[in-house]
Amino acid sequence: MGAAAAVFVAFLASGLLVQTLNVAFGIWFTQIFVFLGLGWYVLRATGREPVRYTRLAFPGLVPVAFGFVLGVVNFFAIVAPIQYVAQSLLPPAWREIYDVADMFRGQSSLEMAFIVVSVTVVAPLCEEFFFRGVFFQGLRAPGGPAMRAVLLSAVVFSMFHLDPVGFFARVELGVLFGWLLVRTGSLWPAILAHTANNLVSMVLFFSARHLEMPEQPGSQEQAKSMLMLVILGGAVLWALLAATRRFPSLLGPPRSREELEAPEAPVPLEPAPRLLQLAVPWMLAAVLTLGTYKALDPLGIQLSRIDRDFPLRSVPEDAPDVLHAERKALYELRVQARRGEIPLGEYAQERARQSKQKKTDVR
Template identity: 30%
Template sequence: MSLDLEPGGPAPHDPPPPPPEPERRAPGVAGFFVAVLLLYALPGALAQAASASLGLAWSELFAFLLPAALAAAGANLRPGRLLGLDRAPPVPALVLALLCGVAGFLTAGAVMALTTLALPASWVKAFDLTPLFGGPAWHRALLGLLASLLAPVCEEAAFRGYVQRTLLLRLRPAPAIGVTAVLFAAMHLDPVRFPALVVLGLLFGWLAWRAGSIWPAVAAHAVNNAIASLAAVLPSRPGPEAPARPLEALALLAGGALWLAALAAFYARLTPAPPAPAEALAPADPSLPSGRFALAKIPFPLRRAAVLGLVLLGLLGVRGAVRSARPTPAAGTRRASGIAPRGTAATPGDPRAGAAPR
């Protein structure tokens, strides 16, 4: 007895075909940025109005870092991989990134000086962040530490981590880095610092892309913020600050850019092959599709962290209400609290985050 089979047909005992691979797609960017912006501008402003230092810590943890982790986990992706936290670059690359942060500080500072010359003096005064570093020495030191240590990690996880690495799945490196830098600068809601923040965002984005990790960007961001915070914390000379001169600013811009270019050339030799963008798409559950956000995919520890953030925000709100209900001290006896007086800073409690020096 013979069994006739059509040419190319399956044999009687062939195993069934494997099930199709779950869909792997890039998570969304627009919704994430809008959520971060609203968290920073609304609850973050409330928290920082209640306490400049505690509010800054709340904003960094619960308006930047936690939303990035929630967005990654809700898309069935490993947060550490998508945010670029799991790859440790070589130590020489981190050292060069620190030096790039110093050169970037000088370059962005020159851009900031030229911007202040081009904009109306009323704008420059309205967005001045110097009053945020008022108050006692311990308060200024605490703000400086938060700006130099906590802010770089949280903001780089959100922007060079989630936003940029997600855009790299859709765009070529140059536009992905550029769009991320513009969003990073726009998030600060500060037109005076916007051009300088774009420059810093481009630097941080390039460092992160070359290494396939956000840690070099964190290092550069941290040293930039440390220098800016130190300049704000140290006592200044009495009297009005002399305005920047265009030729001096242009010379500083040229010198900083040349130094930055030399450092970038050495950094590129240490990071010759950026990893493929698709490596960021590591599913938390390989049996499920990834890319589309769903609350049910968020693990319990991250949900608990979100609840903790709401509780802390409520406590800060109560603290702010209690302080507002206190009698106002008489003129000349009010102590500096570290919170910017009304009309001096449109971005409440934001003394950091790649802020170019003034």
């Protein structure tokens, strides 16, 4: 729990500081230096070998492929319906707290590519390393039931995303990833299931954006489509889980219950000089990474500062078309400023104007 608290503080600090420089860079920085770096440091500080402790040994292609397929099916069978219900029932203000679309608005093509790779590759690896590899294993140390640790680590995993609408969907995902770790004895099936979930989510997001589909559920046709998705996805999910009973090799070689439930022996903390020695490489790498980014992308930092100084109210879907057109033009203006095609002041002036719009103007 102490490791989780430390990572949570570092997560908030990096989110507030680094991601204000640039969203794409901030996501990468947070994943690598907070979830992976601090997780690795916690293990080495207690004398543990990270690869062995987090179960990063490769279990074979079959369990890994099964994890990926399970992640895809689980998205349609469980995650999407939970998210649909949450978006339908919870207040609109809750949806505005965590809006995935905000990450991509006004970003250059390179920045969007960085975000997509981070969400579909870097985040699954780094988050699973910490939440299932470090935190979950730490919860199991007293030797309690594995599924209790699975559930608790899933709740903490969801809380870290600071998304009230997606809270229950991410809890379910955390349970799935933890179950895969327990059943296969390896972190890789959980990583691939996480990758599959995020990949499907990204594909659907960009498809809906390209087709200009409404972001929020509302029509009866959408409800009927979601019901069919639940039925079909649930049937496929049941078939996959049933297949694991008939073909246990889908989850890798058999493992004894003693091995599944075996607690990790307590390990004393390393001496203070050793702790500092372990921390220095990560600290230097983080400082050098920040310094390099600030030297290479001053324009991006200036744009992010403008965005921070002039926050925008969200434009509801039922707002007048002119407001939607203005907001779209603003994001296009940001892309032009990012490319150096227009002065930064032109974008800043329009952003400042739209940030001063009254709540009644956008509602």
